[in-house]
Amino acid sequence: MEVLNAIKTRWSNYKYKNKEIPKEVVEDILNCGRLAPSAKNRQPWYFVVTSGKTKTNIIKVMKDKAKNITNKSEMKRIGHSCSLLSTAKTIEKVPILVLVYRPDDIAWAKGDRLSIGACVENMCLRATELGIGSLWILDTIYVEKKIQEITHNENMELVCGLLLGYPDQKPRKKNRKKLRNIIKWQA
Numbered sequence: 001m002e003v004l005n006a007i008k009t010r011w012s013n014y015k016y017k018n019k020e021i022p023k024e025v026v027e028d029i030l031n032c033g034r035l036a037p038s039a040k041n042r043q044p045w046y047f048v049v050t051s052g053k054t055k056t057n058i059i060k061v062m063k064d065k066a067k068n069i070t071n072k073s074e075m076k077r078i079g080h081s082c083s084l085l086s087t088a089k090t091i092e093k094v095p096i097l098v099l100v101y102r103p104d105d106i107a108w109a110k111g112d113r114l115s116i117g118a119c120v121e122n123m124c125l126r127a128t129e130l131g132i133g134s135l136w137i138l139d140t141i142y143v144e145k146k147i148q149e150i151t152h153n154e155n156m157e158l159v160c161g162l163l164l165g166y167p168d169q170k171p172r173k174k175n176r177k178k179l180r181n182i183i184k185w186q187a
C-alpha cells in the first residue's frame with residue numbers, strides 16, 4: 001500500500017471482530033512505531049501491550065472513574081461530552097490495548113510527546129496497511145495513576161493508548177476542515 005493510500009484510509013475504528021492478532025503482527029506494528037523520528041533521537045516510547053485480565057482491570061478503573069465524576073472542576077477538565085465511558089466500552093471489544101509510556105522527565109515533555117505522536121501515527125498507518133483497525137486514545141489519562149499501578153509503571157508518564165484489532169465496521173467519510181481554511185502563505 002502506498003503511504004498516501006494509508007493516510008487516506010486510516011480512520012478510527014470503534015467496532016472489532018472477536019479475533020486475536022498474531023503476536024508477530026503486533027510486533028510488526030510496534031516496530032513501525034520504533035522507527036519514527038524523535039526529538040534528539042530520544043526514542044521516548046515504551047510500549048506495554050495489554051490484553052486479558054490486565055485489559056479487563058483497566059476497563060474497570062475507567063468505568064468506575066466515569067461513574068464517579070461528580071466533582072465540578074473535574075467535570076470541567078474532562079468536558080461535558082466525557083468520552084471516558086464510551087472509550088472504556090470500545091476497549092472491551094478489542095483484543096489489544098497498547099499503552100504508550102515515556103520517561104517522566106519534565107524538561108523533555110514537549111519533545112517527547114510530539115515524538116510519541118509521530119510514533120503512534122506510524123503504528124496506525126502500518127496497522128491500516130495490514131488490514132488492522134486502530135483507535136488512538138487519550139481517555140486513559142483520567143485514570144493514569146491506577147493504570148500505572150496495574151502495569152507497574154509508576155515512574156513513567158502514560159501518554160496515550162492505542163487499540164488494535166480486526167475491524168468490524170466499514171470506513172466512514174473523513175470529516176475535515178478545508179485545506180484553504182488552514183493555510184496561510186506568507187512571502
Ligand SMILES: Cc1cc2nc3c(=O)[nH]c(=O)nc-3n(C[C@H](O)[C@H](O)[C@H](O)COP(=O)(O)O)c2cc1C
Binds near residue numbers: 010083086135137138
Ligand atoms: C491524540 C488523540 C486522542 C484520541 N483520544 C480518543 C479517545 O480517548 N477516545 C476515542 O473514542 N477517540 C479518540 N481519538 C480519536 C479521534 O476522535 C479521531 O481521530 C477523530 O475524531 C478523527 O476521526 P478519524 O480518526 O476516523 O479520522 C483520539 C485521537 C487522537 C489523535
